[in-house]
Amino acid sequence: MNNFIFENATKVYFGKGCVKEYLSCKVKPYATVMLAYGGGSIKRNGVYDEVTGILKAAGKNIVEFSGIMANPTYAKVQEGAKLARENHVEMILGIGGGSVMDCCKAVSLAARYAGDIWEDFWAHPGVIDFEPLPLGVIVTVAGTGSECNGGAVITNEEKKVKTGRDYPRLNPQFALLDPTYTYSVPVKQMISGGFDILSHIMETYFSEPNEDNVSDDIMEALMRSVIRNLRAAIRNPEDYTARSNLMWDATMAENRVIKMGKKCDFECHNMEHQLGAYTNCNHGCGLAVLHPVYYRHIYRDGLPKFIRFAENVWGISRDGRSDEALALAGVEALASFIKEIGLPTTLRELGMTDQTVLKEIADSCGISAGSYRKMTHEEILQIFHECFE
Ligand code: NZQ
Ligand code: ZN
Numbered sequence: 534m535n536n537f538i539f540e541n542a543t544k545v546y547f548g549k550g551c552v553k554e555y556l557s558c559k560v561k562p563y564a565t566v567m568l569a570y571g572g573g574s575i576k577r578n579g580v581y582d583e584v585t586g587i588l589k590a591a592g593k594n595i596v597e598f599s600g601i602m603a604n605p606t607y608a609k610v611q612e613g614a615k616l617a618r619e620n621h622v623e624m625i626l627g628i629g630g631g632s633v634m635d636c637c638k639a640v641s642l643a644a645r646y647a648g649d650i651w652e653d654f655w656a657h658p659g660v661i662d663f664e665p666l667p668l669g670v671i672v673t674v675a676g677t678g679s680e681c682n683g684g685a686v687i688t689n690e691e692k693k694v695k696t697g698r699d700y701p702r703l704n705p706q707f708a709l710l711d712p713t714y715t716y717s718v719p720v721k722q723m724i725s726g727g728f729d730i731l732s733h734i735m736e737t738y739f740s741e742p743n744e745d746n747v748s749d750d751i752m753e754a755l756m757r758s759v760i761r762n763l764r765a766a767i768r769n770p771e772d773y774t775a776r777s778n779l780m781w782d783a784t785m786a787e788n789r790v791i792k793m794g795k796k797c798d799f800e801c802h803n804m805e806h807q808l809g810a811y812t813n814c815n816h817g818c819g820l821a822v823l824h825p826v827y828y829r830h831i832y833r834d835g836l837p838k839f840i841r842f843a844e845n846v847w848g849i850s851r852d853g854r855s856d857e858a859l860a861l862a863g864v865e866a867l868a869s870f871i872k873e874i875g876l877p878t879t880l881r882e883l884g885m886t887d888q889t890v891l892k893e894i895a896d897s898c899g900i901s902a903g904s905y906r907k908m909t910h911e912e913i914l915q916i917f918h919e920c921f922e
Contacts, residue, residue: 534746534794540898542682542704547781549773551709552583552671557591559669559707563623565594569613569637571601572630578717580628580673588626596620598640601629604809604816605636607651609687614643617666624667627705630726631677631816634670635685638703641665650903654698655687661702669707673714675780676726676817678733678787680708688810693897695810697802709783712776720770724874725817727779728762731756732801732820735842739828740796740903743837748791753845755791758782760846760870796903801827803899805912811894814883821876822883825868826919830912832860835905839863857901881922891917 545553560566566588588595594765598613617625617640624626625636642665643650653659672680679685683703688695715723738752759782766777785791804827805819832839836856841864843849851859868878877883895914 535742535796537793539789539793540701541681541790542701542706543788544707545681545710545711545784546707548777549711549713551711552580552714552891553587553599555707555709556584556587556671559709560588560591560593560624560626562595563667565596566619566621567596567598567613567617567620567622567625567640569598569601569625569627569629569633569635569640571599571603573599574717575628575673578673578714580671580714581806584626584628584671589852594620596622601633601636603632604686604688604695604813605632605639607639607655607687607691608816609636610639610643610687613637613640617644622666624669626669626671628671628673630672631679631686633699634672634677634679634705635687637668637670638665638679638683638685638705638893639687641668642700642703651687651689654700655689655696656694658698661700665702668705669709670705671709671711671714672780673725674718674722675715675776675783676729678730678783678785680705680710681784684787686806693810695806696899709785710780712773712780715776715780716771719876720767722815723766723770723823724876725762725815726783727759727766727817727874728821728871728876729817730779730783730786731759732753732817732824733874734759734791735824736799736802737786737791737795737797739831739835739838739905740798741905742794742796743835746794747840748793748795751785751843752791753841755782755785756846763874798901798904800901800904802907804900807894807898808880808883811890812883812885818877818883821871822878822880822920823916825864825871826866826916827918828867829861830916831905832864833857836860838905848893879922880917880920885921888918888921891921
C-alpha cells in the first residue's frame with residue numbers, strides 16, 4: 534500500500550430523527566446562523582419548518598440565503614459571502630445536496646477572506662491559513678458525499694470552468710443525515726445521485742495500486758451495496774433500509790477512507806465537470822453517459838482490476854472467456870445497469886444538439902495523473918463523439 538495520512542474532522546449524526554435530537558445542541562455557541570438552501574424543496578417537504586422551528590426555539594437570529602442552484606456559481610458564492618459579512622453571521626447551516634453544501638463551503642471561505650477566492654483557491658490552489666466560517670450541514674439527497682469532506686465544486690460562468698478543490702479546513706463541523714429526508718427526492722434525481730456514488734467509487738477503484746489493499750476490498754462491498762440498494766429504492770422510494778444504505782454509501786465513498794493508498798482517476802469527473810460548465814447538465818446523468826465509453830477505452834490498461842470488477846461486483850463467471858472478454862463483460866454489465874435504472878446513455882439524451890462545441894469542451898478538460906492510461910485531449914474528444922448518440 535502507498536503511504537498516507539488520514540483525518541476526517543466532520544462529526545456525523547445519522548438516522549431518523551437526528552435533526553430534532555441534535556441540531557439545537559450543535560448550534561448552541563452561535564447567535565446568528567445563516568440558513569442556506571436551494572430552490573425550495575425543503576419548504577415543500579417540511580424540513581424548512583422543522584429546522585426553523587428548532588432554531589427559533591433556541592433563540593437564534595436567522596439569516597436566510599436561498600436559491601442556491603444546481604451546479605452553484607461563483608456569483609452565488611459572492612452573494613452569500615456578502616450576506617454573511619453584512620449580517621455578522623457566525624455559522625452557516627446548509628440544507629440540501631451537493632450544490633448547497635459546496636456553495637456553503639465556498640461561502641464559508643469567502644466570507645472570511647479579503648481577496649478573490651476563485652483566483653487564490655479554485656483556479657490556483659492555495660493554502661488556507663485562516664479559519665473559514667463554521668459550517669454544519671443537513672443532507673437531503675444522497676450522492677456527492679460532500680457532507681464529510683472539504684471538497685467543493687464551483688462553476689465560474691464567465692470563465693466557463695467548473696472545478697473542485699478539497700481543503701480539509703472546509704470539512705463541515707457536523708453533518709446530520711436523516712434518510713427519511715431523502716424520501717421526497719424525485720426518482721430521476723435519486724438515480725442520478727446513486728450513480729454519482731457509484732462513480733466516485735469506480736473512479737477510485739480503477740487506479741493503482743492493483744495489488745491486495747484494504748481500499749479495493751471496501752470498494753467492492755460498497756459498489757455491490759449501491760447497486761442493490763438503488764434497485765430497492767427504485768422499487769420502493771420509502772424503503773428506509775435502502776435509503777439509509779445509499780446515504781451512508783455516499784458518505785463512505787467520499788469521506789476519504791477508500792482513497793487511502795490509492796492514486797485515484799477522476800478523469801470522468803474532469804470530463805463531466807467541463808460538460809457541466811458548458812451545458813449545465815445534471816452531474817450524475819453526465820457521468821452515466823461517459824463512464825462505459827471511457828472504460829471501453831481504458832480497460833486493457835487496467836485489465837486485472839477490470840477482471841475483479843466483473844467477477845466481484847457483477848458476479849460474472851469466467852465461463853471460458855479470455856481475460857479481455859471477461860473484463861469487457863464487467864463494463865457491459867455497468868452499461869446495462871445504467872439503462873436498467875433509466876439513466877441517459879448519450880449526450881443527445883442529455884440535451885446536447887450541437888457537436889461542434891465538443892472540441893472546445895474536450896480541450897478544456899483536466900488530465901488526470903492517476904488514470905490507468907493518461908488521456909490526451911484528442912482521445913477525450915473521441916470519447917465525447919462516441920457518447921454523442
Ligand atoms: O434546490 P432544491 O429545491 O432543494 O432541489 C434540489 C435540486 O433541484 C433537489 N433536492 C434535494 N433534496 C431534495 C430535493 N428535492 C426533493 N426532496 C429533497 N429531499 O435535488 C436537486 C439536485 O440537488 P443538487 O444538490 O444539485 O444535487 P447533488 O447532490 O447531485 O449535487 C450536485 C453538485 O455537487 C457537485 C456536482 O458537480 C454538482 O455541482 N459535486 C460535488 C462533490 C463534492 N463536493 O465532493 C463531488 C461530486 O463529484 C460533484 O462534482
Ligand atoms: Zn461526482
